[in-house]
Amino acid sequence: MSVRIQPTSQVDESAELGEGTTIWDLAQIREDARLGRGCIVGRGAYVGPGVRIGDHVKLQNYALVYEPAELGDGVFIGPAAVLTNDFYPRAVDPDGGLKRDGDWEAAGVVVAEGASLGARSVCVAGVRVGRWALVAAGAVVSKDVPDFALVAGVPARRIGWVGRAGVRLVEREGEPGAWECPRTGALHDEKDGALTERN
Structure with missing residues (x-):
């Protein structure tokens, strides 16, 4: 089974795509990103530079995975979910100059094996979502989520186990x-x- 890339998507030539991976329309895979085998990247999804994605991962439509995120095998990222990477987001520095790459340090989100992030959920820079955890739709994850935890709300809190x-x-x-x-x-x-x- 070969890699399938829709013509309207943008896949940087330095990105690595595993066997059987599909990239749908308008998705963007940036430089040095690495996706494992059998992944599905939905319409309009974004994978930042250097992001590491395991095997059999699904990124639903318009999911945004900013660098340097790491996704384990079997992870599900729901529609329009966002994995952020900046603790102190600003467009400009204190003097009003436009911030550039060297003006801040990216902090990636880690999503461990089998975990799922619901539609429109947000993971704040630097958090870890544990193995097989489930983040409810619309939740905002601002601290680490334990393995098998079911979290919901703003901010997300554990409401059970899965x-x-x-x-x-x-x-x-x-x-x-x-x-x-x-x-x-x-x-x-x-x-x-x-x-x-x-x-």
């Missing part, structure tokens, strides 16, 4: 701290605000 299937986990009756996926039956254990999969 498993690999993305379904909200249910606490097992008579077993405090034990959580079960109603779809797969997978078990998880909660301790000190963190969730781990049970072997």
Whole structure:
């Protein structure tokens, strides 16, 4: 299976695209970006210079992934979601001069394996979204999200746990701290605000 690039997209010649990746209309892949195998980049999506993206990642229409973001395998970025990269965004410096590349330091967002960001969610520069976490549509993530956490709101707060299937986990009756996926039956254990999969 070869790479598929729509003619209206812009893919820099230095970008690396894995086998089976598809780049849809009006998407832009900047210089030195690296996408793994089987990725889908939707219409109008943006991938900044040097961004690293794993295998089987989906960037939905108009998602904006600014450098130096890192996305693990199996990550889902919903429509119009934004991964920012500037702690102190300004167009000009204190003297009124236009800021250039050397006038600020980019801080990338890290989205770990299997995590999902809902439509129009925003991740503030420098945050990490944990493995298999789920960020609700419209949420603003301003601090790190634990593995398997379900977060929502502005600012985003944990409102529950999810498993690999993305379904909200249910606490097992008579077993405090034990959580079960109603779809797969997978078990998880909660301790000190963190969730781990049970072997």
